Amino acid sequence: MLFSTGTFWLFFPVVFALLATNRWLLRSVPVQNGIILGASYVFYGWWDWRFLGLIAVSTLLDYVAAIGMESTRRQSVRRRWLHLSVVGNLGILGYFKYFDFFGNELKSALVAIGFDARWGTLDIILPVGISFYTLQTLSYSIDVYHGRFRAERNLLRYATYVAFFPQLVAGPIERAKDLIPQFGKLERFSWPSAYQGVCLIIAGLFLKIVLADNLAPYVDGIFASYTSYNGGELALGGLYFTIQIYADFCGYSSIAIGLAALMGFRLSTNFDTPFFARSITDFWRRWHITLSLFLRDYVYIPTSGATRVFWKANLAAILTFLVSGLWHGANWTFLAWGLAHGILLVFERLWHRRFAMRPSPLISIIAWAYTFGAVALLFVIFRSPNISVAADYLARIVTDPALPHAQRGGMVFVVGWLAVDLLWRGRTRLDRGLNLAWLGAIPRAAVETVLFALALILVLVNAANRTDPSAFIYFQF
Numbered sequence: 465m466l467f468s469t470g471t472f473w474l475f476f477p478v479v480f481a482l483l484a485t486n487r488w489l490l491r492s493v494p495v496q497n498g499i500i501l502g503a504s505y506v507f508y509g510w511w512d513w514r515f516l517g518l519i520a521v522s523t524l525l526d527y528v529a530a531i532g533m534e535s536t537r538r539q540s541v542r543r544r545w546l547h548l549s550v551v552g553n554l555g556i557l558g559y560f561k562y563f564d565f566f567g568n569e570l571k572s573a574l575v576a577i578g579f580d581a582r583w584g585t586l587d588i589i590l591p592v593g594i595s596f597y598t599l600q601t602l603s604y605s606i607d608v609y610h611g612r613f614r615a616e617r618n619l620l621r622y623a624t625y626v627a628f629f630p631q632l633v634a635g636p637i638e639r640a641k642d643l644i645p646q647f648g649k650l651e652r653f654s655w656p657s658a659y660q661g662v663c664l665i666i667a668g669l670f671l672k673i674v675l676a677d678n679l680a681p682y683v684d685g686i687f688a689s690y691t692s693y694n695g696g697e698l699a700l701g702g703l704y705f706t707i708q709i710y711a712d713f714c715g716y717s718s719i720a721i722g723l724a725a726l727m728g729f730r731l732s733t734n735f736d737t738p739f740f741a742r743s744i745t746d747f748w749r750r751w752h753i754t755l756s757l758f759l760r761d762y763v764y765i766p767t768s769g770a771t772r773v774f775w776k777a778n779l780a781a782i783l784t785f786l787v788s789g790l791w792h793g794a795n796w797t798f799l800a801w802g803l804a805h806g807i808l809l810v811f812e813r814l815w816h817r818r819f820a821m822r823p824s825p826l827i828s829i830i831a832w833a834y835t836f837g838a839v840a841l842l843f844v845i846f847r848s849p850n851i852s853v854a855a856d857y858l859a860r861i862v863t864d865p866a867l868p869h870a871q872r873g874g875m876v877f878v879v880g881w882l883a884v885d886l887l888w889r890g891r892t893r894l895d896r897g898l899n900l901a902w903l904g905a906i907p908r909a910a911v912e913t914v915l916f917a918l919a920l921i922l923v924l925v926n927a928a929n930r931t932d933p934s935a936f937i938y939f940q941f
Contacts, residue, residue, distance in 0.1 A: 465510035466933055467669070467716065467723075467936075468669060468927065468934075469933050475506070475507070476723065479727075480727065482503075483500070483728070486499060491650055492650075493647075493649060494620060496650060496651075497624045498620065500629070500727075501620065501623055501624045501627060503629055504624070504628060504629035505519075505627060507632065508592075508593070511592050512589075518591055519626065521556070522552075522553060522601050523601070523622065523626045523627070525549060525552045526553070526604055527622050527623075529546065529548050529552075529605055530545075530549075530604065530616065531615045531617065533608055533609050534615040545609075546605060546606070549601075549602065553598050557594055557595065560588055560591055561590055561595065561793075562790075562794045563588055565795065592633050592939050593632055593634065593939070597626055597627070597632060599637050599755075599791075600637050602762070603637070603639055603640065603758060603761075603762065604616075606762060607640055607641065608640075612641070616640070616644055618648075622644065624647050625638070625640065625644045625647060628643070628724075630721075630723040630731065631724070631731055633936075633939060634713070634717075634938045635720070635755070635938075636717060636733075636734040636754040637755055638731060638732060642732060643729075643731075646729050646730065651728025654728070657725045657726075657728075660722075660725055661721075661722040661724070661725030662726070664718045664719070664721050664725065665718070665719050665726075666919050666923065667718050667722075667916075668719035668720075668722060669719065669920075669923045670922065671712070671881075672712055672716065672719075673923050673926045673927050674877075674919075674922050675708075675711040675877045675884075676708050676937075677933075679877050679878075682701070683701060683705045686698065687701060687705070687847060687857075690853075690856075691856075691860075693868075694866040694869070695862065695866055696866050696868035696869075698857060699861050700871055700872070700875075701871070702840045702841060702843060702844045704871075706840040709843065710735075710738070712936055712938070713735075713752070713936070713937060714734070716936045721733075732753070732754050733753055734752060734753050736750040737885050738751035739836055740832070741832070741836075742832050743812050743831060744809045744839075748805070748809075760784075763784045763787050764780050767783055767784070774817075778810045778813065781806055781813075782803065782806035782807065785802040785803060785805045785809070786802050788805070789805075793940070795849075795850070800845050800851060800854070801842055801843075801845045801846045804842050844857055844858055845858075898911075898912045898915065
């Protein structure tokens, strides 16, 4: 069930009405959570009901493991429960996401050295959202093990945390300490929060349907036949995909946060205008923020030991970005993408250690251009089907730097992205509206209402002209 389809917008009002009825009449927290959990399972089962079993297994595994950890003082027993959670969750994720890929790579390697490896592939279907809810449940188990959060004894409340449908299939990746307590009380409806939620939903739908979906044909066409284009047109393809994946993924996060706000809940910020960043480090503080925080807390800090030893911290950073690349998908391109980000981050650390540069407008412009250019070029690797295509694509940009003669129509949507980011800095936060201070005495509320109304009209027009809504890009991860 996609946020951008009519089916979802028939489904959500029913859920909203049931929650409102409970809030006004029964005022029961278990009923509230039961409604949300049932709706979440319907939402997820809409793709394939068989995968509901995976969510149930993951939920029960970490629910039991956390209680087991908290029920004993013996450190060895606590570690066994933690290992059960980690191995169980990563085992399920590894089987569905990586088994075919590494099996094929092993077969190719054996054939290359002369072995007769003829086993077939299983063609395992990747359950939508498994990478997101696996990290969410893992963070819960690890936090309970380290005493950062008490084990949740209420199974209904915990299951609702795992399956909460607005953020179930593509985040934000929520920590237990932030979301589980919200399911322990009856959330009150708030008109200001609801208004902000509606604004976030409209902004998210605009990013997805008007910008990302309209850029998709340009991206698909250029990458499918990249040898037919000159370097300038290939550079446009990289730019278009960079904006497409941002608008698509940030659009999902905006809708998710807005839906949760309408229901009375608060989700974490996941994007903060990342393409205004002035370094790779800054970019990852703004892009997919909840994943960056997960990797920092559960990969980088444990491997670096929060050390001040420069080389050890840098190796930990590169390892963390390799994990990030692997998390995104079973392909060498994702590993190369993650490794490249890690190397650039280490390069920046070395640069700042060697050179102390005073801030200036010129330095800021150069830093922004470097960051945006590097991110866009690396997204070419991310989008390419394999390493050889990525290398050839990037080489053609350099060796044939002609002005683009085709595929320039997508620049309209790039300008649309820039306008959105300039108008709504940090739009996936509930406490920020449009950046309209420059209007002076002009009534900002009226201008904001008009802009959101225009955005909604564009969403409806674009949606009406499509018979086959496209899935969000991050559903495949």
